[in-house]
Amino acid sequence: MHTVIAIRLTKNNRNAFSYLLGALEKQGFDINEIAIARSFEDLIKTKPKIVLYSFYSTEVWEVKKEIQMLKSKINAIAIAGGYHASAMPRHTLKMGFDIAVVGEGEETLYYLLENLKKNKAINKDLLTIRGLAFNLNGYKFTGFAKVEDFYKYPPFAESIRMVGPIEISRGCPFGCNYCQTPFFKGFRMRHRPIDQIVKHSRYLRDMRYISPNAFAYGSPGAILVLEKLEALLRALQPLRKEGRRLFFGTFPSEVRPEFVIPETLELLLKYADNRKIIIGAQSGDNRILKLMHRLHDVETIKRAVEYSIEYGFTPIVDFIVGTPYEDEESDRNTIELMKWIISKGGKVRAHYFMPLPGTPWALCKPKPLSKEMVRFLGTMARQSKLEGEWVKQIELSNKLHSLIKENYEEATGYYGPIPNRCINDEQTNKNDNQNKNPQKERNN
Numbered sequence: 001m002h003t004v005i006a007i008r009l010t011k012n013n014r015n016a017f018s019y020l021l022g023a024l025e026k027q028g029f030d031i032n033e034i035a036i037a038r039s040f041e042d043l044i045k046t047k048p049k050i051v052l053y054s055f056y057s058t059e060v061w062e063v064k065k066e067i068q069m070l071k072s073k074i075n076a077i078a079i080a081g082g083y084h085a086s087a088m089p090r091h092t093l094k095m096g097f098d099i100a101v102v103g104e105g106e107e108t109l110y111y112l113l114e115n116l117k118k119n120k121a122i123n124k125d126l127l128t129i130r131g132l133a134f135n136l137n138g139y140k141f142t143g144f145a146k147v148e149d150f151y152k153y154p155p156f157a158e159s160i161r162m163v164g165p166i167e168i169s170r171g172c173p174f175g176c177n178y179c180q181t182p183f184f185k186g187f188r189m190r191h192r193p194i195d196q197i198v199k200h201s202r203y204l205r206d207m208r209y210i211s212p213n214a215f216a217y218g219s220p221g222a223i224l225v226l227e228k229l230e231a232l233l234r235a236l237q238p239l240r241k242e243g244r245r246l247f248f249g250t251f252p253s254e255v256r257p258e259f260v261i262p263e264t265l266e267l268l269l270k271y272a273d274n275r276k277i278i279i280g281a282q283s284g285d286n287r288i289l290k291l292m293h294r295l296h297d298v299e300t301i302k303r304a305v306e307y308s309i310e311y312g313f314t315p316i317v318d319f320i321v322g323t324p325y326e327d328e329e330s331d332r333n334t335i336e337l338m339k340w341i342i343s344k345g346g347k348v349r350a351h352y353f354m355p356l357p358g359t360p361w362a363l364c365k366p367k368p369l370s371k372e373m374v375r376f377l378g379t380m381a382r383q384s385k386l387e388g389e390w391v392k393q394i395e396l397s398n399k400l401h402s403l404i405k406e407n408y409e410e411a412t413g414y415y416g417p418i419p420n421r422c423i424n425d426e427q428t429n430k431n432d433n434q435n436k437n438p439q440k441e442r443n444n
């Protein structure tokens, strides 16, 4: 049988496609007619009529090359989903795609594929499907797609066991200015029910979960609901007794520092196998934390690290360096906090700021690191005391900044237009000067 639809699978979009295949199957789509291509060569060999991509903004250069090569070889309708397609649909079409899926794609993709299988080309009926951008007598956008109760779809398909970490929660109320999650998944956290998580965890040897903040399971997001969290962890124990290991609050999830308290750590000791915990700290400077809209301070990070060590966990603490409003003093404060964490026996990971489309900081210019920061990160990395891709990310971040500036489009998110905190570089500089005022905050 000739393959009509093919997925271009990569290590970065594997989870997204396992959820989408689960959702397609649940809605009655025969997913056996979808080929899964793990390389571009395999994709071409399948000679599909419809190809599905999902990618991040950091991948646009490679994806653009692929899609242009694909178009020169076969005549297929190219569909893109993921954060980049959602945040920059016009740019996604410019890259060579025919259709961008904007928002949560589980249902949009089902209706889109059903339509294209029948019509075999972009047609006016697509205007009735929410969550699409395409050109048909001019640019058309049918609105942001939401799947409020995402858990009505399983995390992977029954007939193709492409299993991986299960998404247990979606959305985040904190609204950090650099993060896409709240703007594309909403400010209220939604959760997959416990029985479903247990049912699908049976397919995993190492039970791992995806959540913006794993300890917030069962809550609207900003508060801890200990009973719900414990109920989930308790329900997974029979699977653990069968030999599976349970990882929680660690890769591929992390936890916010104010949720790292004796009560949550005791639950991990009792119910989970990991003795490492990943904490999102992001900065060691209160002014920067405030500008990021993190809604916690440096003291809270220190307390989380101390509790972790006290309870026998190794805290792995994430930082973002090079954010738009850094100065020498904020860099110094972050260095001090990193040093303190390392001295306590914790680990530090440094990431360079990535301006992401669809976030309030999309147009903000990454700040060069102070000499002191460069020296410190280099020394710590050489001594294996610090991890992170910050060196590689500097170049990528600057490329991304130029791309967003040149192709800027106002993104539509879960609640409509996404606010923009840096209209252009001049504004960034102006804000920088204005942010001399936060100096006052320090002195107060």
Ligand code: SF4
Binding pocket: 172, 173, 174, 175, 176, 179, 180, 181, 182, 212, 213, 256, 280
């Ligand atoms: S960085 Fe984490 S806490 Fe902040 S908005 Fe994103 S997911 Fe939520």
